[in-house]
Amino acid sequence: xxxxxxxxxxxxxxxxxxxxxxxxxxxxxxxxxxxxxxxxxxxxxxxxxxxxxxxxxxxxxxxxxxxxxxxxxxxxxxxxxxxxxxxxxxxxxxxxxxxxxxxxxxxxxxxxxxxxxxxxxxxxxxxxxxxxxxxxxxxxxxxxxxxxxxxxxxxxxxxxxxxxxxxxxxxxxxxxxxxxxxxxxxxxxxxxxxxxxxxxxxxxxxxxxxxxxxxxxxxxxxxxxxxxxxxxxxxxxxxxxxxxxxxxxxxxxxxxxxxxxxxxxxxxxxxxxxxxxxxxxxxxxxxxxxxxxxxxxxxxxxxxxxxxxxxxxxxxxxxxxxxxxxxxxxxxxxxxxxxxxxxxxxxxxxxxxxxxxxxxxxxxxxxxxxxxxxxxxxxxxxxxxxxxxxxxxxxxxxxxxxxxxxxxxxxxxxxxxxxxxxxxxxxxxxxxxxxxxxxxxxxxxxxxxxxxxxxxxxxxxxxxxxxxxxxxxxxxxxxxxxxxxxxxxxxxxxxxxxxxxx
Numbered sequence: 001x002x003x004x005x006x007x008x009x010x011x012x013x014x015x016x017x018x019x020x021x022x023x024x025x026x027x028x029x030x031x032x033x034x035x036x037x038x039x040x041x042x043x044x045x046x047x048x049x050x051x052x053x054x055x056x057x058x059x060x061x062x063x064x065x066x067x068x069x070x071x072x073x074x075x076x077x078x079x080x081x082x083x084x085x086x087x088x089x090x091x092x093x094x095x096x097x098x099x100x101x102x103x104x105x106x107x108x109x110x111x112x113x114x115x116x117x118x119x120x121x122x123x124x125x126x127x128x129x130x131x132x133x134x135x136x137x138x139x140x141x142x143x144x145x146x147x148x149x150x151x152x153x154x155x156x157x158x159x160x161x162x163x164x165x166x167x168x169x170x171x172x173x174x175x176x177x178x179x180x181x182x183x184x185x186x187x188x189x190x191x192x193x194x195x196x197x198x199x200x201x202x203x204x205x206x207x208x209x210x211x212x213x214x215x216x217x218x219x220x221x222x223x224x225x226x227x228x229x230x231x232x233x234x235x236x237x238x239x240x241x242x243x244x245x246x247x248x249x250x251x252x253x254x255x256x257x258x259x260x261x262x263x264x265x266x267x268x269x270x271x272x273x274x275x276x277x278x279x280x281x282x283x284x285x286x287x288x289x290x291x292x293x294x295x296x297x298x299x300x301x302x303x304x305x306x307x308x309x310x311x312x313x314x315x316x317x318x319x320x321x322x323x324x325x326x327x328x329x330x331x332x333x334x335x336x337x338x339x340x341x342x343x344x345x346x347x348x349x350x351x352x353x354x355x356x357x358x359x360x361x362x363x364x365x366x367x368x369x370x371x372x373x374x375x376x377x378x379x380x381x382x383x384x385x386x387x388x389x390x391x392x393x394x395x396x397x398x399x400x401x402x403x404x405x406x407x408x409x410x411x412x413x414x415x416x417x418x419x420x421x422x423x424x425x426x427x428x429x430x431x432x433x434x435x436x437x438x439x440x441x442x443x444x445x446x447x448x449x450x451x452x453x454x455x456x457x458x459x460x461x462x463x464x465x466x467x468x469x470x471x472x473x474x475x476x477x478x479x480x481x482x483x484x485x486x487x488x489x490x491x492x493x494x495x496x497x498x499x500x501x502x
Contacts, residue, residue: 327367328483
C-alpha cells in the first residue's frame with residue numbers, strides 16, 4: 001500500500017472542496033453583472049452549495065459502508081469536477097444554482113471519507129500526522145480561496161474560479177483509481193429513509209432561516225417563523241426515529257463514546273468561531289481599512305501558514321503530551337487572537353494584522369488535529385465513516401450558525417451604537433463649534449453634517465466589529481471545559497483502524 005500516494009489523492013480532494021467554500025465569494029459582484037441577477041438572487045450561488053453539502057454530509061458514512069469507500073470517492077471526485085465545469089459554463093442564474101447544488105451534493109462526502117481513510121491507512125503512532133495533513137487542507141482551503149478567487153477573477157474571469165478545479169480533480173481521480181485500496185461493501189445495509197429525509201428537511205430549513213433571517217428581520221417575518229417551525233418539527237421527528245428505529249440513520253450509540261460526543265460539540269464551537277472570523281475579516285480590511293481585494297487576501301494568508309506549522313508540530317506531539325492540554329493551549333491562543341482583534345482600529349498596521357492571524361492559525365492548528373484524533377481514535381473501525389460524517393456535519397452547522405450570528409450582531413450593534421453616538425451631535429455640544437472642528441464638522445451645513453455622519457458610521461462599525469470579536473473570544477474560551485470529557489488513553493487495539501485489500 002502506497003500511503004503517501006493515497007494521502008496525496010485524498011488531500012487534493014479535500015483541498016478542492018475546501019477551496020470552494022470561499023473561492024466564489026469575491027467573484028459574486030462579477031457573476032451578478034454577467035448573469036443579470038439582483039443582490040438577493042446572487043446569494044443563492046453560495047447558499048445552494050452550503051445547503052446541499054450540509055444535507056449530503058450526513059449519509060456519507062452509510063454510502064461508504066454500503067458501496068465501498070473507493071467507488072464512493074471516485075463518484076464524488078468525478079461529480080464534483082464535472083459540476084465545477086458546468087458552473088463555469090453556466091449562462092443563467094438558474095443554471096449556476098442547479099450546478100452549485102450538484103457541487104455540494106458530490107463534494108459533501110470528500111471530507112468525511114478522506115478523514116476516515118487517513119485514519120485507516122496510518123499506523124497508530126502516525127494517526128496524528130495523518131490528521132495534520134487532513135487538517136491543513138480543511139483549514140487552509142478557506143484562507144487561500146479569497147486570494148486565489150480574487151486573482152483569477154481579476155486576471156481572467158469569474159468562470160475560472162470553477163475551472164480551476166479541473167486539473168485538481170483529474171489528478172485526484174487518476175490517483176484514486178490507481179492507489180486507493182478497495183474495502184468490502186456491505187450490500188445488506190439499508191438506508192433509514194425517514195431519518196435521512198427528516199434530518200435533510202431540518203438542515204435545509206435551518207439553513208434557509210439563517211441565510212434569510214437578517215434580510216427578513218428574523219421572527220418578525222412569517223417566512224422565518226415557518227422555517228423555524230419546519231426545522232424544529234423535522235428535527236424532533238428525526239430524534240424519535242433515531243431512538244426507535246432498528247437501524248437508524250444516525251446511531252445514538254455513537255454518542256456513548258465520551259470522546260466522540262465531546263468532539264462533536266467542540267468542533268461545532270470551532271466552526272462557529274473560526275469560520276465566522278473568516279467572514280468578518282475581509283469586509284473589515286476592505287471597507288474600514290481600504291485594502292484592495294487581493295491585498296486583504298494576502299494579509300490573511302499567513303493565518304494559513306500558522307495553521308500548517310502548528311499542525312505539523314502537533315501531529316508529533318500527540319501521544320507524547322496529553323490531548324487535553326493541547327486543546328487547552330490551542331483554545332487559549334485562539335482566545336488571545338480574538339482579544340487582539342477586539343482592540344483593532346482602522347489604523348492598525350499590516351504587521352499587527354498578520355501576527356494576529358498567525359496566532360489564530362496556530363491556535364486552530366493545535367485544536368483541530370488533537371480534536372479529530374481524540375474524537376475518532378477510540379471508535380471501532382467500522383464506526384468511523386458514520387462518525388466522521390456526523391463530526392463534519394457538526395462543523396458545517398456550526399459555521400453556518402456562527403456566520404449568521406456574527407452578521408446579525410454586527411448589523412444590530414452598528415445601529416444601536418450609531419444612535420448612541422449620534423445623540424451627542426446636538427447644538428448644545430460645544431465641542432462641535434470649536435474653530436478647528438467646526439471647519440470640517442459643522443452640523444448646520446450639509447457638507448458638515450455629511451462629514452459627521454460618515455465619522456459616526458465608521459466609529460459604529462469599529463465598535464460593532466469589536467463586539468463581534470469579543471463574542472467569538474467568549475465562545476472559544478467557554479468551550480475549554482469540554483476537555484474534561486476526553487479520556488487520556490490512546491486508541492485500543494480493538495479500535496485500531498485498517499483497510500482491507502482484495
